Amino acid sequence: MNSPLRTLSAYIHVPYCSVRCGYCDFNTYTGSELRGAKRSDFVQHVGLEIAHARRELSATSDDRTLDTVFFGGGTPTILPASDIAAVLDLLRDSFGFSADAEITVEANPDTVDREYFDALRASGVTRVSLGMQSSVPHVLRTLDRTHDPVRIPGLVEQARASGVAVSVDVIYGTPGESIDDWQRTLDALGDLQLDHVSAYALIVEDGTALARKIKRGEIAAPDPDLHAEMYELADERFELMGLSWYEVSNWSRSIETQSRHNLAYWRNHDWWGFGAGAHSHIGDRRWWNIKHPAAYGQAVSRGVSPQLGEEVPTEAQRSLEHTMLGLRIREGIPLSMLTPRARLKVAELISTGLLDGIAAIEGTGRLTLRGRLLADTVIRALTD
Amino acid sequence: MSPRAHTPLKPASTAPEQIRNFCIIAHIDHGKSTLADRMLQITGIVDDRSMRAQYLDRMDIERERGITIKSQAVRMPWEVDGVTYALNMIDTPGHVDFTYEVSRSLAACEGAILLVDAAQGIEAQTLANLYLAMENDLTIIPVLNKIDLPAADPEKYAKELASLIGGSPDDVLRVSGKTGVGVDVLLDEVVANIPHPVGNASAPARAMIFDSVYDAYRGVITYVRVVDGALKPRERIQMMSTKAAHELLEIGVSSPEPVPSQGLGVGEVGYLITGVKDVRQSKVGDTVTNLQKPATQALAGYVDPKPMVFSGLYPIDGSDYPVLREALDKLKLSDASLNYEPETSVALGFGFRCGFLGLLHLEIITERLEREFGLDLIATAPSVPYEVTTEDGKTAEVTNPSEYPTGKIKSVSEPVVKVAILTPKDYVGTIMELCQSRRGNLLGMDYLGEERVEMRYTMPLGEIVFDFFDHLKSRTQGYASLDYEPCGEQEADLVKVDILLQGEQVDAFSAIVHKDKAYSYGVLMTERLKKLIPRQQFEVPIQAAIGARIIARETISAIRKDVLAKCYGGDITRKRKLLEKQKEGKKRMKMVGRVEVPQEAFIAALQGDDEVKKK
Numbered sequence: 001m002n003s004p005l006r007t008l009s010a011y012i013h014v015p016y017c018s019v020r021c022g023y024c025d026f027n028t029y030t031g032s033e034l035r036g037a038k039r040s041d042f043v044q045h046v047g048l049e050i051a052h053a054r055r056e057l058s059a060t061s062d063d064r065t066l067d068t069v070f071f072g073g074g075t076p077t078i079l080p081a082s083d084i085a086a087v088l089d090l091l092r093d094s095f096g097f098s099a100d101a102e103i104t105v106e107a108n109p110d111t112v113d114r115e116y117f118d119a120l121r122a123s124g125v126t127r128v129s130l131g132m133q134s135s136v137p138h139v140l141r142t143l144d145r146t147h148d149p150v151r152i153p154g155l156v157e158q159a160r161a162s163g164v165a166v167s168v169d170v171i172y173g174t175p176g177e178s179i180d181d182w183q184r185t186l187d188a189l190g191d192l193q194l195d196h197v198s199a200y201a202l203i204v205e206d207g208t209a210l211a212r213k214i215k216r217g218e219i220a221a222p223d224p225d226l227h228a229e230m231y232e233l234a235d236e237r238f239e240l241m242g243l244s245w246y247e248v249s250n251w252s253r254s255i256e257t258q259s260r261h262n263l264a265y266w267r268n269h270d271w272w273g274f275g276a277g278a279h280s281h282i283g284d285r286r287w288w289n290i291k292h293p294a295a296y297g298q299a300v301s302r303g304v305s306p307q308l309g310e311e312v313p314t315e316a317q318r319s320l321e322h323t324m325l326g327l328r329i330r331e332g333i334p335l336s337m338l339t340p341r342a343r344l345k346v347a348e349l350i351s352t353g354l355l356d357g358i359a360a361i362e363g364t365g366r367l368t369l370r371g372r373l374l375a376d377t378v379i380r381a382l383t384d
Numbered sequence: 385m386s387p388r389a390h391t392p393l394k395p396a397s398t399a400p401e402q403i404r405n406f407c408i409i410a411h412i413d414h415g416k417s418t419l420a421d422r423m424l425q426i427t428g429i430v431d432d433r434s435m436r437a438q439y440l441d442r443m444d445i446e447r448e449r450g451i452t453i454k455s456q457a458v459r460m461p462w463e464v465d466g467v468t469y470a471l472n473m474i475d476t477p478g479h480v481d482f483t484y485e486v487s488r489s490l491a492a493c494e495g496a497i498l499l500v501d502a503a504q505g506i507e508a509q510t511l512a513n514l515y516l517a518m519e520n521d522l523t524i525i526p527v528l529n530k531i532d533l534p535a536a537d538p539e540k541y542a543k544e545l546a547s548l549i550g551g552s553p554d555d556v557l558r559v560s561g562k563t564g565v566g567v568d569v570l571l572d573e574v575v576a577n578i579p580h581p582v583g584n585a586s587a588p589a590r591a592m593i594f595d596s597v598y599d600a601y602r603g604v605i606t607y608v609r610v611v612d613g614a615l616k617p618r619e620r621i622q623m624m625s626t627k628a629a630h631e632l633l634e635i636g637v638s639s640p641e642p643v644p645s646q647g648l649g650v651g652e653v654g655y656l657i658t659g660v661k662d663v664r665q666s667k668v669g670d671t672v673t674n675l676q677k678p679a680t681q682a683l684a685g686y687v688d689p690k691p692m693v694f695s696g697l698y699p700i701d702g703s704d705y706p707v708l709r710e711a712l713d714k715l716k717l718s719d720a721s722l723n724y725e726p727e728t729s730v731a732l733g734f735g736f737r738c739g740f741l742g743l744l745h746l747e748i749i750t751e752r753l754e755r756e757f758g759l760d761l762i763a764t765a766p767s768v769p770y771e772v773t774t775e776d777g778k779t780a781e782v783t784n785p786s787e788y789p790t791g792k793i794k795s796v797s798e799p800v801v802k803v804a805i806l807t808p809k810d811y812v813g814t815i816m817e818l819c820q821s822r823r824g825n826l827l828g829m830d831y832l833g834e835e836r837v838e839m840r841y842t843m844p845l846g847e848i849v850f851d852f853f854d855h856l857k858s859r860t861q862g863y864a865s866l867d868y869e870p871c872g873e874q875e876a877d878l879v880k881v882d883i884l885l886q887g888e889q890v891d892a893f894s895a896i897v898h899k900d901k902a903y904s905y906g907v908l909m910t911e912r913l914k915k916l917i918p919r920q921q922f923e924v925p926i927q928a929a930i931g932a933r934i935i936a937r938e939t940i941s942a943i944r945k946d947v948l949a950k951c952y953g954g955d956i957t958r959k960r961k962l963l964e965k966q967k968e969g970k971k972r973m974k975m976v977g978r979v980e981v982p983q984e985a986f987i988a989a990l991q992g993d994d995e996v997k998k999k
Contacts, residue, residue: 011954203948228944248947265954279954286957311957321960352921375947377921380967 006269007067007098009261010091012046013275014076015293018110021144022213023174025205027277027291028074037293042079042275043086045293048300049274050087054094057272057282064270065096068261069103077111085123092124102126102260106169109147109155117162127165127259129198130155135188136181139174142219143202149188156192167196167259172234173227174202175210175219182230186237195257197243198250199234201227228373235369246330248372266329268322276306285312320383327379332359332366342382354378392461393470395637395645395652396614400581402467403651404574405609406525407474407489409514410499411507411865415529419499419561420458420473426567427460427471429639456595457492457607457653459637464575471574472653474594474609476513482741483869484689487516488594488669491685492609492653495523495578497570498545502528502536502558505544505836508806508867514548523578524549525557527570532560544833581651588679589613589621589672591648596666598718606656606666608648611683613674615656616647620675624682628665629675630658663720689721691739692799692870693849694783695746696727696764696892697753698735700983704759705734711757712736715749722749727784730976731892731986732762737784743849762987764892766849771797771873785894788880790931796878796896801848802827802871803841805856807864812837814859822847823876823898842871846896881935883909884927885917888977892986902928906936909989916985919943924979 287310326333354371559566775792906928
């Protein structure tokens with residue numbers, strides 16, 4: 001069931017980093033962890049999966065072109081720009097791009113410069129998402145980030161000069177980060193004249209070095225109340241910068257400058273995730289790939305699917321996903337899709353300041369600022 | 385060794401002179417059941433092949449915990465100097481909660497074997513039962529068990545026993561229930577030293593009930609000791625306390641399986657079956673007589689057992705309530721001292737307020753409910769019966785803090801117990817401190833041998849049921865043992881402390897405590913709950929109050945953020961599963977007013993696991 005209303009996107013996972021940051025639990029590997037997998041094989045292996053995807057989609061007469069492409073990681077910019085260009089060529093040849101396709105690359109400040117941006121632009125990239133994280137040195141150190149924050153304004157300038165749109169990623173609530181520290185980061189963002197910002201709370205994931213340090217008492221656990229305060233502060237500052245929220249963690253100057261790729265996830269559209277450990281969603285099926293690049297490479301080289309697992313969510317799970325994803329974006333969910341029981345909760349959620357009352361009268365479930373912070377509460381209430 | 389008797393004596397026609405009735409008094413783990421097993425084997429009534437460990441303990445729990453809950457009587461043949469005797473061994477429950485049952489078992493005997501572990505010496509409970517036996521004028525045969533153990537110190541403990549009951553340490557027998565060493569000599573001693581029963585064979589029948597057990601196939605099996613006259617099959621009998629009449633469907637002796645007989649005569653011990661289905665119709669201590677030719681005077685000593693400890697039992701899964709009701713109905717058939725009535729709690733839902741003889745009784749019943757009926761239960765903090773008199777002169781018995789009268793209270797009286805603690809002498813100081821903090825009054829102290837001390841206190845029962853055992857054990861590294869018996873009531877300065885969540889009273893946490901302890905109880909519970917209750921969308925005050933007066937307060941601040949900000953590279957499945965898990969958790973929440981409290985929080989707060997471990 002490839003709904004004509006659903007767009008098709010491609011996510012390309014680049015599972016390499018020069019060092020692993022202490023807070024990160026994403027599927028990524030440093031040189032010594034690659035166990036025989038080679039970065040230089042990346043294009044070839046992903047190319048094999050692209051060919052496989054083309055055959056699979058053609059088998060169901062799915063001839064949609066790609067509306068968005070996103071290179072995430074890991075560190076996509078650890079690859080030579082020519083590798084990104086090569087993958088884009090393969091995608092273009094296999095699927096074609098929509099006329100105004102959005103093509104984003106996550107960029108680590110340590111690995112990019114004007115020349116790199118120029119090369120990306122030449123290969124068709126329209127947008128970079130620059131991992132600034134913080135402008136405060138001690139916060140960057142806790143995050144194991146090695147770049148010099150002083151370089152950020154220059155990099156933003158260079159990217160723009162190359163002709164690509166720039167978004168900046170920041171993290172708030174790092175252990176040891178004070179409100180003043182966060183203010184400094186927000187000040188720095190204000191100076192950059194941005195059209196798009198993503199701000200993510202630091203979440204301590206099990207099994208990370210950071211989690212171990214907290215368990216041993218070497219670092220204090222993040223304080224959720226401080227997180228809330230920082231989020232409120234950020235929202236206020238971004239509004240002053242002319243950026244409005246369109247997703248819980250994303251702010252944009254206009255509809256045109258929003259990340260369509262990101263929205264595709266929340267709108268429950270279709271995407272094929274290429275590369276080790278990538279997740280996909282096509283039609284009513286979700287699946288995910290083998291995690292280690294070496295095992296992934298072996299599978300695609302043998303001509304078999306690199307898929308590790310899959311699920312077809314039940315009707316109830318679908319409905320939960322729909323609410324869960326839709327509530328995170330400003331466009332919200334149609335209240336008409338809720339069960340009668342859940343609709344009874346709407347009034348209470350408005351009165352406790354979690355749902356926007358005016359939007360609700362117009363038939364839309366939309367989170368307030370307070371509701372964005374307590375989105376899980378709202379989602380639970382509306383999916384009972 | 386005496387030979388096994390070739391022809392056992394026939395019940396109903398055995399001369400009292402050839403009967404010996406005795407019991408074994410011992411602490412848990414001192415090897416009573418193992419010794420009893422060995423006797424069954426040596427006397428030949430259980431062949432070696434069908435011998436299983438602790439033959440007499442029927443229930444799984446008894447077998448596992450090594451304690452006897454329900455007593456039974458076994459008739460064993462034994463020959464001394466060419467004369468055959470019938471030895472009736474009456475198994476007694478070993479715990480303080482069952483003092484009344486013990487006293488009735490003892491009343492059915494003329495003698496008792498005092499069995500003590502040769503590596504541990506006598507314990508407080510054993511002392512208590514020994515006193516009971518001596519009060520009943522039983523002949524005591526002191527025996528040290530487990531002499532095969534490397535740690536055994538028979539010299540030391542023989543002296544201890546001799547100093548307790550008089551006589552010489554050389555008179556103390558030494559046996560090993562495990563290997564059988566000395567058991568034959570012990571049986572010879574029973575015949576030689578324990579007096580035979582005496583009664584009037586031509587008087588109207590009088591038999592004392594010392595136990596009654598529910599059997600799923602046969603109904604209630606009543607164990608009796610005939611004092612006067614005789615009981616015969618098919619005759620009509622009467623219970624003298626209730627006047628209820630039944631037909632004797634079957635009468636016989638256990639050896640150890642039931643063997644029907646032509647009746648039971650003076651001094652004999654055996655069982656009766658009348659077809660009744662409820663042990664309440666066959667009460668321990670009651671007198672059985674013949675309906676046509678009844679005795680005029682019942683045997684002395686009958687008492688209706690009174691529950692001393694009360695607790696609310698609630699199924700963790702509310703839909704198990706009917707199962708719990710059915711389970712209690714079934715247990716009641718075999719346990720005359722268990723009583724209960726339905727109760728509703730805001731925090732815990734539907735359950736039953738149950739009365740128990742003591743803490744162990746509570747523990748055993750809870751465990752049986754969980755094990756035999758597959759229930760998961762929460763028990764509220766144990767409470768004792770208080771007598772509350774209001775200003776207007778009305779007096780009410782309060783077994784549940786939620787029934788505590790509102791308005792002006794004139795006086796409250798609480799049950800008091802006599803406590804005996806046996807301890808190695810090094811712990812005397814720490815025990816005194818503990819007992820003082822529990823409003824104990826020292827009555828006296830005695831050295832038993834050189835190392836051990838018996839400390840006697842009076843103490844409110846309410847102080848004991850509230851984690852006293854745990855503290856006593858942890859402060860003495862498990863060495864101290866405890867026994868208590870009721871000894872009346874006293875007036876005390878008691879108050880009811882309520883715990884309020886956002887102004888709503890949480891009934892399960894209300895407690896009746898001494899005025900001096902009210903504040904610390906309030907602080908303890910409010911702090912516990914603050915740690916256990918998750919933050920809500922709004923601020924939640926937790927208060928402890930006496931009436932309208934707030935004595936302690938904590939606040940759970942409102943939650944501000946729960947959203948998971950990350951996208952995990954399109955891993956929607958993971959995100960959904962997290963939410964599904966959260967939703968599962970929500971289903972187990974109980975509502976107190978607007979506050980959502982996980983059931984686990986109630987349980988953890990009631991159990992106070994954290995603090996006990998820390999101490």
